[in-house]
Amino acid sequence: xxxxxxxxxxxxxxxxxxxxxxxxxxxxxxxxxxxxxxxxxxxxxxxxxxxxxxxxxxxxxxxxxxxxxxxxxxxxxxxxxxxxxxxxxxxxxxxxxxxxxxxxxx
Amino acid sequence: xxxxxxxxxxxxxxxxxxxxxxxxxxxxxxxxxxxxxxxxxxxxxxxxxxxxxxxxxxxxxxxxxxxxxxxxxxxxxxxxxxxxxxxxxxxxxxxxxxxxxxxxxxxxxxxxxxxxxxxxx
Numbered sequence: 662x663x664x665x666x667x668x669x670x671x672x673x674x675x676x677x678x679x680x681x682x683x684x685x686x687x688x689x690x691x692x693x694x695x696x697x698x699x700x701x702x703x704x705x706x707x708x709x710x711x712x713x714x715x716x717x718x719x720x721x722x723x724x725x726x727x728x729x730x731x732x733x734x735x736x737x738x739x740x741x742x743x744x745x746x747x748x749x750x751x752x753x754x755x756x757x758x759x760x761x762x763x764x765x766x767x
Numbered sequence: 768x769x770x771x772x773x774x775x776x777x778x779x780x781x782x783x784x785x786x787x788x789x790x791x792x793x794x795x796x797x798x799x800x801x802x803x804x805x806x807x808x809x810x811x812x813x814x815x816x817x818x819x820x821x822x823x824x825x826x827x828x829x830x831x832x833x834x835x836x837x838x839x840x841x842x843x844x845x846x847x848x849x850x851x852x853x854x855x856x857x858x859x860x861x862x863x864x865x866x867x868x869x870x871x872x873x874x875x876x877x878x879x880x881x882x883x884x885x886x887x888x
Contacts, residue, residue, distance in 0.1 A: 662829070692871070692872060693872045693873070694872060695872055695874040695875070697875075703880075704862055704864075704878035704879060704880055704881050705813065705862075705875075705878060706878070707874050707875065707876050710870050710871065710872050710874045710876075711870070711871040711872035712872070714870075714871070716876075748812065748813055750813075750874070750875070752866075752872050752873040752874065755826045756815070756826075756828065756829065757815045757866075757873075757875075758815065759812055759813040759814070759815070760812070761811075761812045762812050762813075
């Protein structure tokens with residue numbers, strides 16, 4: 662199976678900060694990488710598809726880059742509603758796997 | 768599309784965990800989608816359990832493959848999860864989700880709200 666490693670596991674930030682988190686795959690997954698946001702007690706929601714394609718309705722302050730094994734999710738100016746846990750997920754194979762998450766907290 | 772999980776919130780050890788996901792706003796018979804189960808152990812990350820295609824092809828997490836079965840019922844527009852011989856390690860929030868083949872990187876684009884299933888005697 663393809664292992665997904667996210668860093669950091671948590672980060673502290675303030676409203677307005679630029680926030681960056683990374684996701685690394687254990688093998689080349691091209692652009693088969695998705696990002697999700699999960700708030701406490703809620704289901705994850707798809708933010709970014711195929712490493713960089715913003716889902717409809719997702720604010721433009723979110724952006725994703727990368728290909729191959731290294732990927733980045735950036736929030737350009739953190740808003741109060743962005744405090745959540747973010748997961749990356751690879752979909753190259755019929756055994757999708759998730760990273761362990763990055764928790765963005767105050 | 769909306770998905771909603773249903774089933775018992777408590778299962779005894781060694782018994783079978785059975786959950787159903789009701790889909791509205793889409794048909795489980797439509798091509799291009801895989802109807803999925805994903806679980807999340809308390810306070811931890813997400814673990815894919817398995818999925819089924821509209822044509823009935825199933826794919827399972829190898830770590831659960833010997834105990835899991837996913838089926839689809841087109842007459843009720845539902846799909847189901849059966850997990851046998853459960854232990855406390857199967858205690859988790861179980862989500863049903865739709866994976867779409869219609870987007871480049873096959874994301875899970877719709878999720879149910881999740882249902883907490885505990886395993887305890």
